[in-house]
Amino acid sequence: MKANNNLVDWLPNDLGGVESDRFQRVDHEMLPWEKRCHALADVLDQHKIVSTEEKRRAVEALGSDLIGKLSYYERWAVGFATLLFAKGVISPGELARKMAEVASRFEPEAS
Amino acid sequence: MSAHMHDEGYGTTVGRGDYTPGYYEIMERSIAELLVEKGRISADDIRRQIEVLDSRNPALGARVVARAWVDPEFRARLLANGRAACEELGITSYEDTELIVLENTERVHNLMVCTLCSCYPRAVMGLPPDWYKLKPYRARAVKEPRAVLAEFGTIIPEDVEVRVSDATAHVRFLVLPRRPAGTESFTEEQLAALVTRDAMIGVTTIKSPVSAGGSTR
Amino acid sequence: MASVAKTTVAEFPRAVLARGEGRVFSAGDQVRVSVRFPVGHYRVPRYIRGKRGTVEAVIEPRVVNNEEEGYGRNAGDKQHYYRIAIPLTELWPGYAGSRKDGLRIEVHESWLERS
Numbered sequence: 001m002k003a004n005n006n007l008v009d010w011l012p013n014d015l016g017g018v019e020s021d022r023f024q025r026v027d028h029e030m031l032p033w034e035k036r037c038h039a040l041a042d043v044l045d046q047h048k049i050v051s052t053e054e055k056r057r058a059v060e061a062l063g064s065d066l067i068g069k070l071s072y073y074e075r076w077a078v079g080f081a082t083l084l085f086a087k088g089v090i091s092p093g094e095l096a097r098k099m100a101e102v103a104s105r106f107e108p109e110a111s
Numbered sequence: 112m113s114a115h116m117h118d119e120g121y122g123t124t125v126g127r128g129d130y131t132p133g134y135y136e137i138m139e140r141s142i143a144e145l146l147v148e149k150g151r152i153s154a155d156d157i158r159r160q161i162e163v164l165d166s167r168n169p170a171l172g173a174r175v176v177a178r179a180w181v182d183p184e185f186r187a188r189l190l191a192n193g194r195a196a197c198e199e200l201g202i203t204s205y206e207d208t209e210l211i212v213l214e215n216t217e218r219v220h221n222l223m224v225c226t227l228c229s230c231y232p233r234a235v236m237g238l239p240p241d242w243y244k245l246k247p248y249r250a251r252a253v254k255e256p257r258a259v260l261a262e263f264g265t266i267i268p269e270d271v272e273v274r275v276s277d278a279t280a281h282v283r284f285l286v287l288p289r290r291p292a293g294t295e296s297f298t299e300e301q302l303a304a305l306v307t308r309d310a311m312i313g314v315t316t317i318k319s320p321v322s323a324g325g326s327t328r
Numbered sequence: 329m330a331s332v333a334k335t336t337v338a339e340f341p342r343a344v345l346a347r348g349e350g351r352v353f354s355a356g357d358q359v360r361v362s363v364r365f366p367v368g369h370y371r372v373p374r375y376i377r378g379k380r381g382t383v384e385a386v387i388e389p390r391v392v393n394n395e396e397e398g399y400g401r402n403a404g405d406k407q408h409y410y411r412i413a414i415p416l417t418e419l420w421p422g423y424a425g426s427r428k429d430g431l432r433i434e435v436h437e438s439w440l441e442r443s
Binding site: 011014017019021024025036038039040043046047049056059070072074078080081084090099101103106 | 131132135136140141143145146149151156157164205228238240241244246248249250251258259263277
């Protein structure tokens with residue numbers, strides 16, 4: 001029987017000493033929404049709604065596939081959602097309705 | 112429905128006709144708006160925190176380093192209790208964090224990493240660069256630090272210890288680089304201007320500013 | 329100006345300590361990072377498990393284990409973190425840098441054993 005415990009007991013963010021691509025000195029100018037996202041994280045921590053450590057755990061729990069495919073702050077956004085659902089602060093339905101409403105503000109004017 | 116101009120409440124406006132936020136930005140805005148509607152947080156809270164984030168940058172750490180270079184007693188206090196010494200300079204720390212200042216000497220060269228995520232001394236340095244948060248740095252800094260340093264053009268002699276600090280808990284680090292030669296007459300402000308973010312992460316050293324021609328530009 | 333030092337009960341030599349309040353390890357102690365493989369949120373990286381090192385410093389004050397904090401448990405048993413020094417030659421067989429090179433890492437008391 002193939003042992004695949006690494007899938008669950010080696011966190012995808014536990015990277016010390018693992019094989020990796022060559023180091024590259026990359027950086028990018030933070031987008032306004034990314035800065036807002038970071039500010040939101042700090043506010044949630046300060047207000048003791050979601051701690052920084054809970055956020056780390058929620059991002060880890062996305063799993064390696066999502067972690068690989070989502071950018072740094074995209075992962076945070078999904079992490080906040082799952083944490084707030086679990087805490088009963090917002091519901092998935094509420095978030096879906098709100099996201100549709102926010103998205104509709106950017107729809108082009110009907111011709 | 113047209114995309115009209117209105118203040119998002121976070122210091123940004125929308126309505127630039129061609130801007131379409133992505134799915135995750137919509138998620139982030141929606142979460143924030145719901146929390147504000149429910150009275151859990153206020154739009155002001157987020158605005159204020161954006162201002163705090165903007166106010167934190169490597170110039171703060173550079174002031175700490177410059178002060179430590181000119182004032183040996185401050186340096187001693189800084190090495191004993193990084194958080195308290197920064198507070199002497201009016202630099203507050205984020206709640207529940209401690210700061211350990213890592214002194215580079217002729218025998219030890221320090222660098223920092225967070226292999227598990229991206230812990231970084233944000234209170235004195237602002238937000239980290241992408242490379243610090245990505246896999247290659249986090250994987251290699253603890254296993255082949257000298258190779259990583261070489262990517263930055265930093266070569267440490269073999270008889271000098273390279274010491275890597277991996278942040279896993281509530282302690283944050285700031286590397287205190289060695290003061291470069293030829294700066295004896297520099298003011299504290301001039302010294303601070305020499306101190307770079309990368310030197311305070313520990314991936315570079317600070318070269319002497321005195322050129323062969325003797326100018327201190 | 330005097331620095332604002334954190335004071336803890338452990339700084340008072342004649343204080344009567346509550347159960348579990350004292351330091352288990354001190355600077356200079358030889359320790360080994362425990363070997364276990366938790367599922368879920370952990371903050372002790374795989375690459376140091378089972379490795380031996382020396383306590384460089386006790387981090388004060390005692391705090392909740394951040395592995396518990398990750399699940400929203402912010403109160404309860406508080407223990408110390410310890411800053412541990414581990415040579416890179418201990419971590420990596422065939423380490424190609426200098427034999428002097430070392431790691432420093434904060435490890436929670438629950439993950440350390442006397443070596």
